[in-house]
Amino acid sequence: MEKIIEQDIKAKLEELSKLVAPCLQCASCAAACPVFQTHFERNPRQVALRLARGDFSDVLADEAFWWCGSCYSCEAHCPQGVPLTHVFFELKRLAVEASKPVPKLIQKIGERLSEGFISPATPDVQEKRKKLDLPPVAKPDLQEIQKILDVSGLSQKLKS
Amino acid sequence: MSSSKSNIRMGVFLCGCGRNIAATVDVDQVAEKSKKIDDVVYVEVNKYTCSETGQAALRSAVREHKLNRVVVASCSPLLHLETFKTTVEQAGINAYLLEMANIREHCSWVHQQNPKAATDKAFELVEMAAAKARYLVPQKEPEVSIIPKAMVIGGGVAGIQAAMDLANSGHQVYLVERTPTIGGIMAVLDKTFPTMDCSICILGPKMSDVQNHPNITLMAYSEVQEISGFVGNFKAKVLHKPRFVTDACTACDECTQVCPISIPNEVDGHLSWRKAIYMPFPQAVPSTFLIDTNYCHGVNPIACAKCRDVCREKGADCINYDDQERMEEIEVGTIIVATGFKPFDASKVPEYGWGRYPNVVTTLEFERLFNASGPTEGHLIRPSDHKPPQKVGFVQCVGSRDQRFNTYCSNFCCLETVKCALLIKEHWPETEITVFYVDIRAFGKGFEELYRKAREEGVQFVRGRPSEIQEDPETQNLTLFVEDTITQKLIQPEFDMVVLSIGADPPDLTNFPLPLAKGSDGFLLEAHPKLRPVDTASRGIFIAGGVESPKDIKESVTQASAAAARASQLMVKGKVTIEPIFAEVDSSLCTSCGVCVTRCPYGAISIQIKGETPAVVNTALCEGCGTCAADCPADCIQMHHFTDFQILEQIRAALKRNPEEKAIIFACSFCSYLGADLAGVSRMQYPTNGRVIRTICAGRVDPDFVYEAFNLGAGAVALTGCHPQDCHFISGNRFAAKREKKIRNWLKKQNIADERFEIEWVSAGEGKKFQQLMTRMSEAAVAFSKTKE
Numbered sequence: 001m002e003k004i005i006e007q008d009i010k011a012k013l014e015e016l017s018k019l020v021a022p023c024l025q026c027a028s029c030a031a032a033c034p035v036f037q038t039h040f041e042r043n044p045r046q047v048a049l050r051l052a053r054g055d056f057s058d059v060l061a062d063e064a065f066w067w068c069g070s071c072y073s074c075e076a077h078c079p080q081g082v083p084l085t086h087v088f089f090e091l092k093r094l095a096v097e098a099s100k101p102v103p104k105l106i107q108k109i110g111e112r113l114s115e116g117f118i119s120p121a122t123p124d125v126q127e128k129r130k131k132l133d134l135p136p137v138a139k140p141d142l143q144e145i146q147k148i149l150d151v152s153g154l155s156q157k158l159k160s
Numbered sequence: 161m162s163s164s165k166s167n168i169r170m171g172v173f174l175c176g177c178g179r180n181i182a183a184t185v186d187v188d189q190v191a192e193k194s195k196k197i198d199d200v201v202y203v204e205v206n207k208y209t210c211s212e213t214g215q216a217a218l219r220s221a222v223r224e225h226k227l228n229r230v231v232v233a234s235c236s237p238l239l240h241l242e243t244f245k246t247t248v249e250q251a252g253i254n255a256y257l258l259e260m261a262n263i264r265e266h267c268s269w270v271h272q273q274n275p276k277a278a279t280d281k282a283f284e285l286v287e288m289a290a291a292k293a294r295y296l297v298p299q300k301e302p303e304v305s306i307i308p309k310a311m312v313i314g315g316g317v318a319g320i321q322a323a324m325d326l327a328n329s330g331h332q333v334y335l336v337e338r339t340p341t342i343g344g345i346m347a348v349l350d351k352t353f354p355t356m357d358c359s360i361c362i363l364g365p366k367m368s369d370v371q372n373h374p375n376i377t378l379m380a381y382s383e384v385q386e387i388s389g390f391v392g393n394f395k396a397k398v399l400h401k402p403r404f405v406t407d408a409c410t411a412c413d414e415c416t417q418v419c420p421i422s423i424p425n426e427v428d429g430h431l432s433w434r435k436a437i438y439m440p441f442p443q444a445v446p447s448t449f450l451i452d453t454n455y456c457h458g459v460n461p462i463a464c465a466k467c468r469d470v471c472r473e474k475g476a477d478c479i480n481y482d483d484q485e486r487m488e489e490i491e492v493g494t495i496i497v498a499t500g501f502k503p504f505d506a507s508k509v510p511e512y513g514w515g516r517y518p519n520v521v522t523t524l525e526f527e528r529l530f531n532a533s534g535p536t537e538g539h540l541i542r543p544s545d546h547k548p549p550q551k552v553g554f555v556q557c558v559g560s561r562d563q564r565f566n567t568y569c570s571n572f573c574c575l576e577t578v579k580c581a582l583l584i585k586e587h588w589p590e591t592e593i594t595v596f597y598v599d600i601r602a603f604g605k606g607f608e609e610l611y612r613k614a615r616e617e618g619v620q621f622v623r624g625r626p627s628e629i630q631e632d633p634e635t636q637n638l639t640l641f642v643e644d645t646i647t648q649k650l651i652q653p654e655f656d657m658v659v660l661s662i663g664a665d666p667p668d669l670t671n672f673p674l675p676l677a678k679g680s681d682g683f684l685l686e687a688h689p690k691l692r693p694v695d696t697a698s699r700g701i702f703i704a705g706g707v708e709s710p711k712d713i714k715e716s717v718t719q720a721s722a723a724a725a726r727a728s729q730l731m732v733k734g735k736v737t738i739e740p741i742f743a744e745v746d747s748s749l750c751t752s753c754g755v756c757v758t759r760c761p762y763g764a765i766s767i768q769i770k771g772e773t774p775a776v777v778n779t780a781l782c783e784g785c786g787t788c789a790a791d792c793p794a795d796c797i798q799m800h801h802f803t804d805f806q807i808l809e810q811i812r813a814a815l816k817r818n819p820e821e822k823a824i825i826f827a828c829s830f831c832s833y834l835g836a837d838l839a840g841v842s843r844m845q846y847p848t849n850g851r852v853i854r855t856i857c858a859g860r861v862d863p864d865f866v867y868e869a870f871n872l873g874a875g876a877v878a879l880t881g882c883h884p885q886d887c888h889f890i891s892g893n894r895f896a897a898k899r900e901k902k903i904r905n906w907l908k909k910q911n912i913a914d915e916r917f918e919i920e921w922v923s924a925g926e927g928k929k930f931q932q933l934m935t936r937m938s939e940a941a942v943a944f945s946k947t948k949e
Contacts, residue, residue, distance in 0.1 A: 024561070026598040030643035031650065032627035040649050077511070077627045079562035 009098050013056045016087050020048040022080040029074035029084055035067045042067050044074050044084055051087070060100045065091045067103075096157050113149060116140030168294055171202040171227040172286060173218055175209035175234035177264055184268040184275050185282040190233070193283045197290050201225055209234050215247045222251035229293045233261035233286050236837045237854070238829070239688070254298035256740070256801055261289035265840025266852055270931075277848040284814065288851065291813035292806045299800055301737040302779070306392035307493040308731045311336060313384055314498035316344020317713055318705025318720040320366055322496045325724035327375035331731055334490055335370060336398055337380045341444035342367055344500055345706075346713055348427055348441070348524065350531040350538075353579040353712075354606035360443050360533075367445040380446055385487070387673045388762070390783060391700030392493045392736045396673075402483035403450035404459060409478040411439060411447050415467035421455050425535070429525035431543065432535030437467045437479075442533055451479075494700045494727035497676065497684065498720060501664035501706035504559035504566070512555065512660055517631040518544040519638055519655075522558075522662045523576050530583055540584065542657040544636040549591065549656035552584060553640055555626055556597040560663035568681055570663025570710040574601045577661045578614045585617040594620040594653065596642055604714070622651075629658055664710035674701065675886050677831055679925030683709050685834075694723040697830050697924070698888065699736075702726050741784035741801050741856060743777045749796035750774035756788035756797060759859070761890035785889035787859030787896075795864070802856055804864070811869050814851040819873035820945035823850045823937035826861045828893070831882035831924050838927030839934075846931050847938035849875070857881065859892025863899050866917065867906060875941025876916045878933060883921040893921070915940050 029044040030036045036043055042064040050059050068088040075085050095102070112118060121137040129136060149155040172194045176182030191203045202225040206214040209232055221227065230253070232244050237260040245255035263282040271278035308331055312323045315337030323335040335342070346352075347367070349359035370376055379398055386397040419435035427440050436456040439449050457464040459481050468479035506514035506522050514520045519542045521529070528534035529541065542549045554577045560570040574597070581593045595614075600621065602611040615621065626642040638658045644651050666682025676696055677685040684703050687695035694702050702723035705716040730736060743765065745756075756765045756775050764781035765788055767773060775797075789797040795804065815822055827833040833854050839846070855861055858881025869877045881893040900919050907917055918937065922930045 024598055025645060026557075026625035027623075027643035027645045028625045028627050030645075031624065031641045036643070037650055043643070043648060045643065045645065046648070073627070079557070079564065079625070081563035 005097065009060075009094050010056065012090065012094055013051070013059065014054075016090055017051045017054055017056075019087055020052045020082050020084070023048045023052055023082050024080055025049060026079060028077040028079060029082075032073040032077040034071060034073065035069065039067070044068070044088075047091070048082065048084060048087070060091065060095045060098050063103045066095075066106050068092075113145065114142070116142050116145050166199055168199040168229055169201045169225065169227050170197075170199045170229040170231060170290060170293060171204070171218075171221055171225060172197070172200055172231045172233065172290070173209050173214075173221075174203070174205045174263075174286070175214070175232070176205065176207050177234060177268075178208065181234070181264050181268040181282075184272050184278045185263060186275065186279040187282075189279055190263075190283045190286060194286050194290075197287060199229070199294055200290065202227060210240050210243055215243075218244075218247055219251040222248065222253060228253060228257060229296065230258045231261060231286060231289045231293050232258065233263045233282065233289065235264040236260075236262050236266075236833075236840070238834060238837060255301075256299035257293070257296050259289045259293040259296065261285040262837075262852070265837040269840040269843055270846055270934075271848050272843065273845060274848055281848045284817070284851070287816070288810045288813040288853075291809040295803070295806050295809060296801070299740040301740050303735045303737050304392050304780070306731055306734055306736050307394075307491050308332065308734070309334070309490075309492045310494045310496065310727050310731065311384075311394070311396055311490065311492040312496045312498060314338075314344070314500055314705070314707070315342030315370075315378075315380065316498060316500045316705060316716070317346040317363060317366075318500070318716040319344070319496070319498035320363075320370055321717045321720035322498055322704055322724045322727075323370060323376055324366065324373070325721050326496075326728060327373045329724070329728045329732075331375065331728060333376045334398075334492065335376055335378050336382050336384055337378075338383050338499075339440070340381045340403070340450050341440045341446070342370060342378070342380060343441075343443070343445065345503070345524075347443065348527060348531070350527045350534075351579060351583060353575045354604070354610040356579065356582070364443045367443065371445050371447075378446065379488075381450065384673050387495070391698075391730070391738065394492050394495055394700065396490050396492065396495075398488045398490060400486045400488060402453075402485050403448065404453075404480055404483045405437070405449045405451065406478045406480055407446070407448060408476060409448040410476065411449065412474060412476075413439075414470045414474055415449060415479070418466040418470045420464065420466065421457065423452070423455050428528045428535045429522070431525060431528060448478075493731050494702065495674070496702045496704055496720075496723045496727055497674065497696075497707055498704045498723070499667055499669075499672075499707045501667055501683070501710055504570070504662040504665050506558060506660050506662055508565060509558060509660075511628045512558065512626075512658075513629050513631060513638075514660055517629065517636070517638060518542075519549075519631070519636055519657045520629060520660060521657070522660050523573070523580060524662065526580055526659050530580070540588070547656075548588065551592045551653075551655045551657075552581075552594075553638070553653065553655040553658045554581065554593070554595040554661055555629075555640075555658060556595065556600075556661045557625065558660040558662050559665070561598065566663060566665065566681070568710070569601065571601075571715075572710060572712040573661040573663050575604070575607050575610065575712070577659070578602070578611050578619075580659060581614050581619045582610070582617060585614075585619065589617070592620075593618075594622055594655075596622050596624055596626055596640065598623070598625050604712070622646075664706060667707050674698070675882070675888050675890065676701070676703075677834065677882070677886060677924040680923070680928075681709075681925070683707065685924050694719055694726055697834070700727075700730060739784065741799060742779045742782045743784070743786065743788055744798050744800065745775045745777055746796040746798065747774035749794050751794050751796075753793060755791050755793060759787045759791050759891075759895055761785075761892075783889055785857035785859050785892045786855065787857065787889065787892045790860055790862040790899075791895060795862075799856070799860065802860060804862060807853060807855070807865055808868055810853050811865060812872065814853070815869065815872040815874055818945070820875045820948050821849050821941055822874055823876040823878065823934070823941045824869045824874050825850050825852045825878045825880060825934070825937065826855055826858070826865065827852050827922075828858045828860075828881040828888075829854060829856050830888040831886060832858070832880035832920075832922040832930065834924035835880075835922035835926045835930040838924065839930045840927075842927045844927055844931040846934040847942075849938050849941055850934045857887070857889045857892035858896035859887075859889060861896055861899075863903050863906070866903055870907070870910065870912055870916075875944045876918075876937045878918045878920060878937050880920050880922050880930075880933070883923055886923060913944070916944055
């Protein structure tokens with residue numbers, strides 16, 4: 001069973017490798033990435049490079065892609081049309097599937113899900129919303145969220 | 161071998177093309193099977209049929225076995241038909257008794273994974289060729305005289321070179337330039353790489369040579385509106401736009417002093433001003449002024465007339481407000497198209513801020529800021545505050561190698577930047593210069609040396625493409641966001657000025673009066689990328705310079721000389737043979753309905769009294785597209801060498817076995833057949849059940865061909881041709897497309913599913929599209945064959 005999963009993951013990584021194959025390593029993605037701006041070790045270009053070279057050994061253990069905030073700046077700036085944000089989503093899925101360790105912060109976010117918010121509505125945020133004439137952040141329906149987490153299998157994954 | 165009583169003696173010559181065909185197709189097996197084809201009396205396998213050994217073997221086989229039909233199964237006829245026509249003529253039989261089966265581009269190269277099916281298909285392609293060959297008749301190629309004059313369209317450095325070469329070989333040349341002066345992009349550059357020659361100093365004398373050459377008629381500020389005719393005998397209508405200033409103008413410049421209208425000067429990249437009466441730049445040729453009607457106070461002495469008054473005061477009278485546009489008709493034997501590329505429009509990359517930030521300029525604008533006759537008389541300043549920049553950044557690949565804009569590398573921008581950087585260093589060595597690049601391509605003679613020199617002079621090269629340029633609104637300095645991929649760190653350097661190294665956009669040929677094939681990148685396609693790089697698919701028409709691909713000055717000049725030599729080669733002979741592919745009317749069957757007359761774009765077919773006298777073809781005007789033959793209700797028009805019967809025989813041969821699995825694809829000789837060949841050359845794999853039948857034009861495809869294919873049980877049929885605006889025969893594919901409704905109605909009545917028939921336009925550059933079409937049609941056929949089971 002484990003072997004099947006492993007093969008499956010390798011096949012999926014190979015698909016991702018094909019998606020990044022046109023990459024010229026021009027680094028437009030890195031230059032546009034807000035995460036890379038503050039943490040040079042979290043470099044979207046390096047993730048693409050590793051995938052393109054077929055170096056899958058520790059690609060899923062790498063923490064970099066977990067920090068992707070899905071702003072799509074890399075995709076928008078890529079001259080070769082590489083769907084890099086999509087690639088990061090897939091890597092996250094595969095890492096969970098392969099039971100790779102999830103960075104602490106992400107775990108924290110998982111814990112927060114039980115409160116219904118990924119980032120809590122601090123008084124500061126509420127104040128800003130008031131100024132912008134926006135309604136206060138509504139209280140989420142925890143039951144509904146729990147159901148989504150259960151059905152999608154995420155709560156199970158987070159537990160393991 | 162056949163024992164039929166016919167007097168046809170056919171020879172089949174199968175080429176292995178080294179391993180190109182033989183690695184996939186079992187040529188010996190095809191040979192064995194071919195021996196059983198009716199009328200085939202001789203079969204031979206060659207390693208290379210096109211080699212001298214192969215051709216000699218073909219010639220001796222024709223003589224020895226008294227062959228009177230020849231089938232060569234090898235590469236595309238568009239590559240070697242002419243070669244083998246000569247071979248069979250040398251062997252003593254008419255060149256039109258030869259037919260080719262394309263078992264390389266349409267078979268071995270596109271079915272590499274499926275040798276068995278490819279071998280079967282190769283044999284069937286031979287059968288199809290044999291089926292047509294059986295009914296071929298000898299044709300005589302008529303000779304026509306060539307007008308020993310050439311027209312060169314475009315007066316950039318390529319056009320100038322081509323015109324000079326032709327004129328110096330003794331030919332009369334018309335050089336037609338759209339803008340008020342010749343010179344093109346080279347005329348606005350400051351220096352040229354890699355020698356750092358002054359651009360206008362080396363081009364200027366050539367420009368005046370053009371004006372003074374007795375064999376050259378310069379038509380500046382003129383546009384070709386219409387071209388008709390054929391090799392050796394083209395007619396062109398040229399529109400001369402009014403300059404409102406006569407040739408007597410001595411360029412004394414008094415008029416611009418009094419002209420009240422100032423507008424941004426396009427030659428200087430809008431960084432300076434010019435007047436409504438102006439000369440584009442001091443070295444312009446013709447060196448006369450002109451009035452820009454878009455801005456002049458109405459070109460009317462009542463409105464202003466300041467320029468006319470001062471001109472008269474100076475004792476001249478060169479301003480003519482009554483000047484009008486004038487159409488001139490010229491006749492030429494050959495045409496060279498050298499209309500150039502368009503510089504990339506940097507405003508398409510909003511993240512670099514060109515057009516919003518004054519200190520972001522393109523390389524072309526930089527050339528003017530550096531040029532002695534530019535807006536600053538050669539003193540480099542930045543546009544926002546006119547101060548000399550201390551720190552200059554260059555950004556490479558702007559608009560090039562980018563899926564959002566142009567996917568190709570524009571060729572000249574790397575060295576353009578190296579040159580500009582060195583020019584700054586030469587005059588202001590303390591200036592800090594950084595070049596941001598993805599790859600530096602310094603491939604030409606002397607290029608790498610210049611690149612090294614720039615490094616030695618202290619120009620910094622940082623590998624990384626900036627994602628964005630931001631302007632400080634106060635200082636109007638510019639900050640770049642870029643990862644230095646060598647150190648793997650984000651850097652945010654600040655510059656006084658940033659130069660975008662722009663590439664080339666394809667030429668805008670929307671209203672161009674010639675139907676020339678374009679590649680998927682928008683540049684004109686050569687007849688063969690290696691061996692006929694300046695020819696086009698149309699005989700007598702050649703291409704040179706930036707209209708073919710982005711290129712630098714040296715390459716443009718080289719190509720221009722090549723194109724001139726090719727054109728000259730045709731003209732010195734005085735005569736040229738043309739293909740005898742004409743329409744012929746069987747007057748005993750003609751009902752004088754007049755449909756054919758409406759189909760002919762050349763006026764080659766006429767009826768004296770409609771309803772009474774039969775149609776008559778003027779073979780000198782007929783181009784052989786066959787649109788008349790396809791739409792003739794009485795089927796009384798025959799196209800020589802592409803007769804209805806010959807094509808129907810090809811269809812029947814193709815559908816002899818398992819017709820329901822087969823897809824018949826009609827392809828025109830000028831676009832879609834070339835697209836099919838490109839798919840082959842690019843090794844784009846597709847299923848093996850398609851069979852391509854070549855016609856001259858999509859207009860030749862008679863609905864009867866489609867009906868016959870379906871009546872014989874074909875799985876799918878497709879009609880392909882050039883894109884509508886590119887039809888080599890002006891309107892052939894338009895009429896072909898008009899048949900769709902009729903064909904679809906017929907399909908409906910026959911209960912044939914719609915997806916089994918398609919009309920698709922495939923240009924010569926769209927190999928991928930052809931591959932997709934073949935896959936789609938094959939799938940439709942296979943799906944249909946399953947319903948039959």
